[in-house]
Amino acid sequence: xxxxxxxxxxxxxxxxxxxxxxxxxxxxxxxxxxxxxxxxxxxxxxxxxxxxxxxxxxxxxxxxxxxxxxxxxxxxxxxxxxxxxxxxxxxxxxxxxxxxxxxxxxxxxxxxxxxxxxxxxxxxxxxxxxxxxxxxxxxxxxxxxxxxxxxxxxxxxxxxxxxxxxxxxxxxxxxxxxxxxxxxxxxxxxxxxxxxxxxxxxxxxxxxxxxxxxxxxxxxxxxxxxxxxxxxxxxxxxxxxxxxxxxxxxxxxxxxxxxxxxxxxxxxxxxxxxxxxxxxxxxxxxxxxxxxxxxxxxxxxxxxxxxxxxxxxxxxxxxxxxxxxxxxxxxxxxxxxxxxxxxxxxxxxxxxxxxxxxxxxxxxxxxxxxxxxxxxxxxxxxxxxxxxxxxxxxxxxxxxxxxxxxxx
Ligand SMILES: Nc1nc2c(c(=O)[nH]1)N[C@H]1C(S)=C(S)[C@@H](COP(=O)(O)O)O[C@H]1N2
Ligand SMILES: [Mo]
Numbered sequence: 513x514x515x516x517x518x519x520x521x522x523x524x525x526x527x528x529x530x531x532x533x534x535x536x537x538x539x540x541x542x543x544x545x546x547x548x549x550x551x552x553x554x555x556x557x558x559x560x561x562x563x564x565x566x567x568x569x570x571x572x573x574x575x576x577x578x579x580x581x582x583x584x585x586x587x588x589x590x591x592x593x594x595x596x597x598x599x600x601x602x603x604x605x606x607x608x609x610x611x612x613x614x615x616x617x618x619x620x621x622x623x624x625x626x627x628x629x630x631x632x633x634x635x636x637x638x639x640x641x642x643x644x645x646x647x648x649x650x651x652x653x654x655x656x657x658x659x660x661x662x663x664x665x666x667x668x669x670x671x672x673x674x675x676x677x678x679x680x681x682x683x684x685x686x687x688x689x690x691x692x693x694x695x696x697x698x699x700x701x702x703x704x705x706x707x708x709x710x711x712x713x714x715x716x717x718x719x720x721x722x723x724x725x726x727x728x729x730x731x732x733x734x735x736x737x738x739x740x741x742x743x744x745x746x747x748x749x750x751x752x753x754x755x756x757x758x759x760x761x762x763x764x765x766x767x768x769x770x771x772x773x774x775x776x777x778x779x780x781x782x783x784x785x786x787x788x789x790x791x792x793x794x795x796x797x798x799x800x801x802x803x804x805x806x807x808x809x810x811x812x813x814x815x816x817x818x819x820x821x822x823x824x825x826x827x828x829x830x831x832x833x834x835x836x837x838x839x840x841x842x843x844x845x846x847x848x849x850x851x852x853x854x855x856x857x858x859x860x861x862x863x864x865x866x867x868x869x870x871x872x873x874x875x876x877x878x879x880x881x882x883x884x885x886x887x888x889x890x891x892x893x894x895x896x897x898x899x900x901x902x903x904x905x906x907x908x909x910x911x912x913x914x915x916x917x918x919x920x
Contacts (some may be wrong), residue, residue: 626690655906679730
């Protein structure tokens with residue numbers, strides 16, 4: 513349990529990050545260990561696997577400034593909770609915090625409130641705590657799989673992670689400040705700085721959502737303080753919602769009495785207002801809404817497309833599933849191009865917002881190629897689609913994952 517926060521270790525390692533300068537991905541940096549192939553349609557899918565980022569082990573390097581680091585499948589395999597040092601990283605702006613003075617740091621609460629607050633980390637650590645297991649998934653996770661391809665970070669499936677978060681509920685902080693009558697929304701921002709002329713990365717939630725008791729200001733991630741690159745010392749946790757709302761290095765909370773018209777709510781992260789955020793490829797003029805709740809997904813983690821298995825011998829498959837905002841009710845495996853599905857046993861339930869492990873032993877097969885598919889369904893009846901959805905932002909992919917394995 514975190515009882516004090518200390519940035520000194522992070523500070524030393526963070527300096528190494530500044531030293532990276534403008535190293536790009538055009539040439540693999542010297543510290544890259546190997547290339548990984550993300551299997552994206554249409555190519556351009558080899559990425560270096562790199563270590564050397566503060567608080568991080570080996571990660572798939574999508575971009576070094578601002579850092580976009582993807583979690584390799586091996587770090588998700590068998591881990592319902594993603595290790596902090598393998599948890600993916602995404603920042604929009606390159607001017608990110610590399611050290612935080614934990615004594616002078618303040619979280620400010622203002623706007624339409626009766627009493628402004630300036631909360632120190634010591635104050636926050638003394639407040640009542642809440643804990644929740646929740647998946648942090650980038651809105652554009654798996655964007656690289658979109659076809660036709662779309663611009664943006666060309667993620668494979670690893671812009672996702674699950675952690676046990678501990679912190680103080682946003683409701684508690686709002687109650688301390690006293691929300692003024694007529695308030696509508698709560699906007700949050702962090703220590704990263706936009707370039708001149710650009711809007712600060714700020715996101716907002718409607719007031720009732722912000723006060724639901726689950727949305728929290730977290731200072732602990734899987735029993736440790738947050739890694740600097742995942743938002744040390746504080747970040748917002750919005751269980752069930754895409755991580756664009758999970759503002760990192762959170763230093764301000766502002767209660768709004770009018771809708772948020774800032775760039776990052778009004779223009780960016782908008783999805784088609786259609787089921788599954790699906791529009792025909794190339795579509796441009798359609799009504800949009802801000803991206804919001806996640807939907808079910810499931811992944812193979814111990815085998816990838818092209819894996820070899822021994823013929824005439826059963827083989828073991830496992831992976832992770834998520835329900836979005838409702839609990840996982842079933843995960844099913846198909847070997848017949850989706851004609852028949854078989855429910856798989858599930859691992860322990862850590863709550864509706866967490867990953868859930870699934871596993872299966874596939875009976876012995878004669879030599880040949882076999883295509884396997886995995887599908888998750890949640891308690892609200894939402895499931896995954898066979899035919900991938902498309903939208904120009906590359907958001908909300910939840911197509912059924914398939915791998916082909918060869919028995920020989
Ligand atoms: N302050 C700040 N918070 C942020 C962002 C950002 O650019 N700045 N990016 C958001 C997006 S789009 C994602 S996907 C998640 C990534 O969280 P992680 O880096 O901890 O995995 O952070 C979110 N919070
Ligand atoms: Mo994201």
